[in-house]
Amino acid sequence: MGAGQGTTERILDAASELFAQRGYAATTTRAIAESAGVNEVTLFRRFENKRGVLAALGERFSAQMAGRAVAAAPDSETVRETLLRLARMEIAGTLQNGGLAIRLAFDAKSVPEVAALLGEGIPSNLEGLADYMAEQQGRGELRSDIDPRVLAEAFFGLTSSYVMYRMVMGIGDLPEDVATDEGIEQLFDVFWSGAALGGDGR
């Protein structure tokens, strides 16, 4: 095949799946190549080295993530709707690449190149959401007796552990359609009822 295009994609797909399943360090280049149905040498002709595969994956990843900011909330939406939508996006995005982000977040502590790739992604996401929470507290939409960072942590804690349980630890069923799944709304609702003003008489 002269289809040099598809080869790169197949390698990245295989790498994404294997990294997510086993982590970066435990995934061999041989396994990636085999899983992509490609010779190992081809992998090294396409990418400078194993780290290069990870880097390319990172670019593809952040391209997908591009539209995922809280900021882009239409005015017509209630805060509850915005956060539920964000939760579904968060879960869908993380599920889509097989829990890759969560897995890599774990690897980051032991694998320097992973840390470099992930960079400030997660902390800054957390901070961004905390800012949003604080803003909504100011507007009286969220209870103010709780640190906004705690609210943000609770939010991401629920979404990330939702994916973690299912993709990494194999606990619980995968949702058929993230956009409409009942269980996700229930889980979100526990958070929301706890975070909204008026929920607890505060």
Add this chain to the structure above:
Amino acid sequence: MGAGQGTTERILDAASELFAQRGYAATTTRAIAESAGVNEVTLFRRFENKRGVLAALGERFSAQMAGRAVAAAPDSETVRETLLRLARMEIAGTLQNGGLAIRLAFDAKSVPEVAALLGEGIPSNLEGLADYMAEQQGRGELRSDIDPRVLAEAFFGLTSSYVMYRMVMGIGDLPEDVATDEGIEQLFDVFWSGAALGGDGR
């Protein structure tokens, strides 16, 4: 030193810390030995192999866990108190061994021996808590419009991601005293206000 006793403990302590930080596969026996201030050969004289260290760690671990059931709640406690106490115990226990359990839960998918060690630990914990939640729903202590398993998942999701952020990903400050820490109570309170009956008019 003829103190053969302390040596084993020091090796296990070092292994626990390193496994938690880097994961099982990424931790070398050399690093364990060095961190324990012991020759690598000594490690292999004390334990049959690397897996043996993990197994010994597992026994010590489940010994510590022994008293950590929800069931042991005194009658004088409210449900809120019981769950908060459980949350603090959960967090303290997981922090104490440096996020080891969470880290190993991740490794389990790629490292068969880790999976064998962890066994059914986490799923059964989840189920046990779900049973408790269902019971409290029956007594009118918790809102009934949410699947008890979702409540259990939300609970463990918050406690485990609390530890995950701090120990594994290095985000946020470590609590000085888990038993009294304010942040933990706030985080729990988000869950509680969302889970309790009457919190949301349901």
Add this chain to the structure above:
DNA sequence: GATGCATGTAAGTGCTCACTTGCATCTTAT
């Protein structure tokens, strides 16, 4: 049908890792 390009095959290099072996040293109990 010749040229170029992507891929496959086979073999190998150098490194790190789990784990071993042989011997010296130190501590403790007798």
Add this chain to the structure above:
DNA sequence: ATAAGATGCAAGTGAGCACTTACATGCATC
């Protein structure tokens, strides 16, 4: 003092891994 047991040290073995090199094959285009 001596014997026994725990530890250290130096060196090595075999396996797996990332990555390389040299060469052959197939598919397009001109």
